[in-house]
Amino acid sequence: MKEGNFITTTLESFIGWARKYSVFQYPFVTACCGMEYMSAAASRFDIDRFGAGLTRFTPRQADVLFVVGTISHKLAPVLRKVYDQMTEPKWVVAFGTCTITGGLYDNYAAVQGIDSIIPVDIYIPGCPPRPETVLDGLMKLQEKIQKEKQKWSLRK
Amino acid sequence: MVIEEIAEKYNLKKIEAADEIPSFYCTRDSITDILSEFHKHFEILLDITAVDYLGKRDKRFEVVYLLLSIKNRTRLRLKVPLDEGEKIPSASSLWKNANWLEREVYDMFGIEFEGHPDLRRILLYPEFEGHPLRKDYPLKKSQPRIKLLRPERE
C-alpha cells in the first residue's frame, strides 16, 4: 500500500498527524453560510477542539481555504487570486450548496459551483449546513490530510 | 392637503393602488419641478425603481419614485412613463441617496439620468454587456469574468 521504506512511511504519517491537528484556516465568507460558520467557531460547537480555531486573515499564512457562501461572477477573479497567493500545501473546503452547484441561484449572476474556478477537496452540503455537518466535514478533511503522500525524491 | 394642491396645480392623473398610497402619473418634462415642490414636505426619498412593460404599453419603461413624509404620516408614489432611449433628469441635487438609487436603475435597465454626477454600474462589473432586468435578457445567460475550468452547466 505505501511505497518507500519503513522510515519514510513513519515520517509521512508523523507529518500528516502534525498537519491535521493544526489547521490554519482562511474563511472567505460572503453570505448566509457565514452565520453557521460563526456558530461553528463559537462556544457551543467549538471548532477549536479540532485544532482549527486559529483564523489567519491572510492567505500567505493559511493552509485551508474555507469558501463560505455564494460566489458571484464579480467576485470570481478575487477568489482565484486568493487561491494563487496561498503557499503549498493547501486544501480547499466548499461550504454550503451555493459553492458546490450554485444552489438556489441558477441565473446570470452566480457561479454554478466553485470547482470551475479552483480545485476543491471537501464538499459540505446544506443550506446552510448545521454546525455538526461542518465538524463532520472537518474530520473528513483531517483524514485526507493524514493520508497525503509526500514527494521524497530529489530528482524532478 | 398638500398632495392634492400640488396635483391640481400640475394637473396630474391619479391611479388607484391596492395599498392606498396616493399615486400619480407625471411627464418627463415636469418631473424636476414636481419633485422640487414635494421636496419641501417629504423628507425622505425611499426608493427609485423602474418597470419594463415590453410589448404591453406604447412607452416601454416606467420610472417609479416613492417618497415619505413623516410629519404628515403619508407616502407618495410618482410614475413617469419613458420610451426606450429617452433620458430623465436626475434627482440627486434634492436627495443625496438618489445618487446610488439611480445608478442601480441604470445598471439594471439602461435608463440614463441627465445631470447625474457619476453614472456607472454599481451591482455588476464594467465588462458586463446588456442590462439584466429587461424582459428580453434571458435569465441564465452568464458572462464569466475569468476562464472556467469546466463547462458551467452540465
Added chain:
Amino acid sequence: MERMLLNIGPSHPAMHGTIQIKVELDGERVIRADVEIGYLHRGFEKTAENRTYMQVIPYTDRLNYVSPILNNLAYAMAVEKLLGIDVPPRAKWLRMIFGEISRITDHLTCIAPIGMELGAFTVFLYMIKAREFLWDILDATTGARLTTSYVRIGGVKADVPDNFEELLKEALREVRKAVKDVHGLLSNNPIFLKRTRDIAVVSQAEALSYGFTGPVLRSTGFYYDVRKTFPYLYYDEVEFDVPLGERGDNYDRYMVRMKEIEQSIRIIEQAFKKIEKGPVRTEDEVVEAYEAIEASHRGKYLDGKLKLSPNLEGMEKDLYDQIMAKVPRYILPPKEDLYRTMEGMIKHFKLIMSGHGLRPPTGEVYVPVEGGNGELGFYIVSDGGDRPYRLHLRAPVFSIMSALGKMIEGHYVADVIPTFASINMIGGELDR
C-alpha cells in the same frame, strides 16, 4: 505630502459582507473614499419573476439572513394586501413573537463583531452563545435554524410546540444575561468610549437627505419607527418604547441597538401572555398513517385524527384554522385532507400546478415593515398571472451605505472598520 491609495478589498477580515473600500490616505487620515458594492449580487429580482408566489418565499429568507422572519413577513403582508385576505388573530400574535425574536438575533449578530473588531473577543462569544438559545426555539418550531420560511401567505407555517414556554423563558434569560454582561464590559469602558465616541457623526438633516431609517436614524435623535407611525399586526396593543440617541456617532448606534433588545423582550413577554393558552387541540383518538392506508386498501375508512410525520408537527387539522386564513381559493388545504380525501388532493394540486396557482388581481402594492435595519418593503406589480411581473425590495441598507464614503472622511484608517460594523451591512439585502 504624497497620497497613498489603499484597497480594503472584497475579502477582508471584518465579519461583515463583501465590500471594497478604496481609500486615499494622507499619512493615516482618510481624504477620500470610494465604496464599491455588488460582490454578492445573486439576481434575486430577476429570479422572482420566474417563480410562483409561493416559491419566492425561500428566496426572501436569504435576503437579510440574520433576521429571516422579518423578510418573510414583509413579503407575505404585501401579497396578502394584493389578494385582500385577512389573517386569523393567533397567527398575528405568533408573527409578532417570532418577528421580535428575529430582531433580537439581528442586533446580537451586529453587536458581536463590533466588539470583536475592536479587540474584545469575549463579547463575540457571549452574544453568539445567547443567539444559539434563540435559534433552538426556531429549530423546534419551524425546523430550521437560519432559513426558516416560517411566515406564509395567509398565516404561519405551524403552531408552537408543547415545550415552547420553557424554551422561551430560558432563551430570554440567557439574552438578558448576555446583554447585562456586555453592558458591563463595553458601555463604560474608556478604551471603547475613546474609539467610538464622536467618530462618524451624522447630523439629522444629513441623515434624512441620505434616506436613513431604522436604528441608524434613531441614533441621531429623529423619531421614526414604522411600528409606531404606521402600526401593523398588533403593535398598537402592546407597550414599548423607542430608544433614541443624541449625537449619531458609533457609540450611539451601538447603544440604541442594546436598548432595542430590551424593548423587544418586553414585546415578546406581553405577546406571549395573549397566546398562553397554547395550541387548542381536540381530544380525538390518534390513528397511525400506515393503519389508515392499509384500511383504505380493504375498503374501510378509519375515523380519528391522523398522526402526521414529525416535520409537520403543529400543522394538524384542528389547529389549522387558527394559523391560516380560511380562503380556499388561495390557501392550501390541511395535510389530513390532502392525504385522505379526493377533494383535498384536487384543491392542493390546482394551487401548486404552474399556470393555475395563486393568481392575484392586476395592480401594484408596497407594504413596509420595520426590519432590523430600517424600513423594509416589497414593491410587487402583478399582471394577473401566477408569477410576479416585477418584484422589488426596498433595502434599508442600500441608502445607508450610500453615505459611508462621506462618513469616514477625515477619520483614521483604524476607524473605517468599526464604522462599517455599526451600520450593520448585510450583503444579501444590499446586493440582492
